[in-house]
Amino acid sequence: MVIRMSGGTPLDAAALLRDRGLTVTAPRVAVLRALTSGPHSTADEVYATVHRELGSVSRQAVYDVLAALAGKGLVRRIQPAGSPARYETRVGDNHHHLVCRSCNRLVDVDCSTGETPCLTAADDAGYEVDEAEVFYWGRCPDCVATAAPPST
Numbered sequence: 734m735v736i737r738m739s740g741g742t743p744l745d746a747a748a749l750l751r752d753r754g755l756t757v758t759a760p761r762v763a764v765l766r767a768l769t770s771g772p773h774s775t776a777d778e779v780y781a782t783v784h785r786e787l788g789s790v791s792r793q794a795v796y797d798v799l800a801a802l803a804g805k806g807l808v809r810r811i812q813p814a815g816s817p818a819r820y821e822t823r824v825g826d827n828h829h830h831l832v833c834r835s836c837n838r839l840v841d842v843d844c845s846t847g848e849t850p851c852l853t854a855a856d857d858a859g860y861e862v863d864e865a866e867v868f869y870w871g872r873c874p875d876c877v878a879t880a881a882p883p884s885t
């Protein structure tokens with residue numbers, strides 16, 4: 734199941750939570766909404782958005798919600814090397830990410846050859862593979878245009 738991002742069908746956060754057997758709570762709904770409008774947010778960014786919306790919510794509560802949602806497969810946690818973990822609601826399609834070395838901007842990129850072929854490893858060594866995490870590193874168009882040197 735693919736949850737549509739902003740621009741697609743509106744996210745029915747409550748229905749998604751019930752569907753996964755999770756109690757519908759204001760922080761959970763707010764976290765899902767925050768990630769729909771701001772995909773690839775860090776936990777701190779999600780906390781800032783949720784805190785603005787709900788007022789009384791602790792950072793730890795937001796972290797707990799993210800962990801619970803990730804555990805149920807409602808959000809995907811990605812962690813580019815040297816960056817804090819980011820979260821997104823686009824799950825289940827094993828898409829990849831482009832990361833800018835200069836400004837850390839991160840965008841989605843579909844699997845290069847269609848339906849999750851990356852899950853078919855050349856040699857799986859007997860492992861039962863269910864996810865392939867691919868990051869393409871480079872510089873985003875803005876950074877290339879301003880000729881900012883890579884920050885490595």
Ligand SMILES: [Zn+2]
Binds near residue numbers: 833835836872874875
């Ligand atoms: Zn950049």
Ligand SMILES: [Zn+2]
Binds near residue numbers: 772773828829841
């Ligand atoms: Zn993504």
